[in-house]
Amino acid sequence: MIDDYQKQIRKFNWLKRKVITYNKAKFEKQHIDIDSLLKSVDLVDLVGRYVELRKNGKEYKGLCPFHDEKTPSFFVNKEKGVYHCFGCGAKGNAIRFLMEQENLDFEQAIHELKNY
Structure with missing residues (x-):
């Protein structure tokens, strides 16, 4: 027993x-400082892996990766670290871009950016 x-x-x-x-x-x-992480990422370089970008004034312009288009309406502002598509309305920062482009959740996108 x-x-x-x-x-x-x-x-x-x-x-x-x-x-x-x-x-x-x-x-x-x-603990992850999101602001510092976003500042450390070159959004033009990140987006440039998926989209051919060309300098257009202070911004970079290319075909939107989120919808089909023939005329570029997708803009990336390197200084502000944001993107915006005037065709479909997609917009965001590096985290949002990876979430949408690679179908990741927030934590996965953060992990990818930390290893960027």
Whole structure:
């Protein structure tokens, strides 16, 4: 009978360690300064991996990757770190671009940008 209790206690302790390990991995998140991350990304370079961009004044212009078009209506402002398409209305920053272009969620896009 004592052996049964000892086995149950060992099993309980093992399960407790598993739950604690799982919760740490799942819920302990690294603090990320989003503003600093966005400032560190060259949006023209990032978007340029998907779209051929040409300088147009202070901005860069190209065909929108989010809809079919023949006349460029997609603009990237390197200084502000944002893009905007006057054809379909798509707009955002580097995070939004990766989320839309690669079909990523927010955390995945952040991870990609950290490794950029």
